[in-house]
Amino acid sequence: MITRIMTPGPTQVPEPVRIARSLPCGNPDLDETFADEYRDTCRLISRLLDTENETLILSGEGILGLEAACASLTEPSDRVLVLDNGIYGKGFADFVSMYGGVPVLYTRDMRHALKADELADYLEKDHNFKYATLVHCDTPSGMLNPVEELCPLLKKYGILTVVDSVSGMFGNRLSVDDAQIDLLCGGSQKAVSAPPGLTFVTLSDAAKKAMHERKTPIASFYANLCTFDGYYEKKWFPYTMPGSDIKGLRAAMDLIAADPELYDRHHRIAEATRRTLTDAGLTLYPLDGYSDTVTVFEVPEGTTDTAILAGIREQGLMLAGSFDVLAGKVIRIGHMGANANDADMEDVMAALDHTLRALGVPLKKDLLETYKSYANTNYEK
Numbered sequence: 313m314i315t316r317i318m319t320p321g322p323t324q325v326p327e328p329v330r331i332a333r334s335l336p337c338g339n340p341d342l343d344e345t346f347a348d349e350y351r352d353t354c355r356l357i358s359r360l361l362d363t364e365n366e367t368l369i370l371s372g373e374g375i376l377g378l379e380a381a382c383a384s385l386t387e388p389s390d391r392v393l394v395l396d397n398g399i400y401g402k403g404f405a406d407f408v409s410m411y412g413g414v415p416v417l418y419t420r421d422m423r424h425a426l427k428a429d430e431l432a433d434y435l436e437k438d439h440n441f442k443y444a445t446l447v448h449c450d451t452p453s454g455m456l457n458p459v460e461e462l463c464p465l466l467k468k469y470g471i472l473t474v475v476d477s478v479s480g481m482f483g484n485r486l487s488v489d490d491a492q493i494d495l496l497c498g499g500s501q502k503a504v505s506a507p508p509g510l511t512f513v514t515l516s517d518a519a520k521k522a523m524h525e526r527k528t529p530i531a532s533f534y535a536n537l538c539t540f541d542g543y544y545e546k547k548w549f550p551y552t553m554p555g556s557d558i559k560g561l562r563a564a565m566d567l568i569a570a571d572p573e574l575y576d577r578h579h580r581i582a583e584a585t586r587r588t589l590t591d592a593g594l595t596l597y598p599l600d601g602y603s604d605t606v607t608v609f610e611v612p613e614g615t616t617d618t619a620i621l622a623g624i625r626e627q628g629l630m631l632a633g634s635f636d637v638l639a640g641k642v643i644r645i646g647h648m649g650a651n652a653n654d655a656d657m658e659d660v661m662a663a664l665d666h667t668l669r670a671l672g673v674p675l676k677k678d679l680l681e682t683y684k685s686y687a688n689t690n691y692e693k
Contacts (some may be wrong), residue, residue: 315625318660319632320451320606320646321479321502325560329506332563337555344547346555351544353562357512360568361481361496363488365514368540369561371554374478374499376535377511379407381474381495383535384523385443388412393441393471395431397457398422398450399636400476408445411531416441422453422637425601428461435469442522443472443494448480451502452634454608454644456484456601460491467492472519478502478511482568483578483605483648494519500557503578503605505649506564509557513537576690578604581647581657584686588661593676597642605648608634611641615671623667629660654687 317324340346354367361367370376382404386392390413396402397420405415418434420426426446444466449456463473472494477486481496482503488496494516501508515537523530523538530536539550568574582604586596589609597608611617617633617640624631632644647657658680665679 315628315630316656316659317630318646318651318656319630320454320644320648321499322508323502323505323646323648324650324656325505325507326564326567326650328567329560329563333507333556333560335556335559337559340549340553340555346553347544347547349562350549350553350558353558353565354512356562356565356569357498358514360565361486361488361498361514362490363493363496363514365488365496365516367512367514368537369510369512369553369558371509371551371557372511372534373508374497374501374511377478377497377499377513378404378476379410380511380513380532380535380537381497382407382413382445383411383532384530384537385472385474385495385519386411386413387442387526387528389414390442391416391440393418393444393466395426395444395446395457395462396420397424397426398447398455399452399638400450401445401447404445404474404476413442422450422455423597423599425455425598426457426462428458428465431462432465435465439469439471441469441471443474445474445476448475448477448486449484449603449605451479451606451644452608452636452638453597453642454603454606455598456480456603458601459493460487463492472522479605479648480603482574483652484603485575488514500561500564503649503652504561504564504568505651506560507557509554510561575604578648578652580687580690581652581654582607583691584683584689585645585647585657587686588677588679588683591677591682592679593674597638605646607645607647608642611643612668612673615668615673616640617643619671620664620667623670624663627663627666629663631660631664657687658683
């Protein structure tokens with residue numbers, strides 16, 4: 313049995329993307345036309361993210377983008393503000409420390425989105441930071457942070473902004489320029505719905521200036537964003553680029569560009585999912601700040617995440633548990649990218665209803681029928 317992945321990344325990969333990856337691919341080191349293909353794809357990503365900033369595509373999973381941001385910006389003893397209300401939010405501190413910086417954690421309850429007024433109060437007292445890191449959507453908990461409110465507060469004090477939107481972008485609306493994001497990190501395997509293996513970053517002029525005016529060299533080659541300087545003029549990349557993966561990424565971005573209902577559909581499906589689970593008596597993990605790319609609910613009393621996930625797998629579907637401090641505590645449904653469609657979500661609801669009842673979990677409503685009743689409604693964001 314082929315298992316459909318309804319996880320919060322990787323997601324299902326649409327056929328046009330699979331076909332694009334199978335096309336003949338030349339030698340990107342020697343074929344100068346590859347530089348045009350690469351640049352055109354980067355420009356499309358920038359346009360879709362509503363930014364004039366340059367995009368770079370890196371060969372590596374989304375985590376590479378996060379490390380590259382910290383490697384390229386951090387110098388020894390730099391104070392870096394780490395906005396922490398989730399597992400990935402806190403994780404930025406490791407990258408800062410790795411490259412000699414001093415991470416200062418701004419830690420808040422991971423069941424609540426970060427609040428702009430609280431951050432404003434904090435920054436009045438302490439704002440001596442080179443840059444700040446924050447997560448748009450913290451996938452382990454399903455938390456969505458209002459980066460469009462938080463980043464402008466940081467920029468008021470001249471603090472560069474680094475945002476992980478690997479699992480947020482293209483499922484939740486985001487304008488990089490309006491949000492004043494200096495360095496945005498994305499990945500191919502979430503709402504983009506291409507296979508894992510690529511990360512991409514957008515870079516503001518301020519971010520580039522900070523990288524080029526360092527007093528110490530960047531302590532990495534692969535995670536050094538400056539190695540891409542002048543790639544188009546030189547027709548030369550710092551390492552052999554994965555041509556087939558980039559063809560697939562371009563196909564995925566073309567699908568996004570051609571989808572006028574992308575964000576409305578994500579929001580409608582996410583709202584229908586959250587309302588269905590709540591009506592049935594299940595408990596959502598976040599108390600606010602819900603992302604339109606992933607829904608996270610608590611494991612009901614009397615069963616385990618392992619039992620639930622195994623029951624779902626028996627019906628040909630894959631959901632996800634979580635990890636770190638949330639290991640064994642929650643179940644995650646990924647309705648992002650190609651997964652964000654009613655047919656697959658109806659199958660998820662039917663399988664989840666069957667599994668939970670078989671495990672003795674009392675449900676107040678039939679999940680499938682309740683989802684159908686909500687899925688035909690358009691919800692305001």
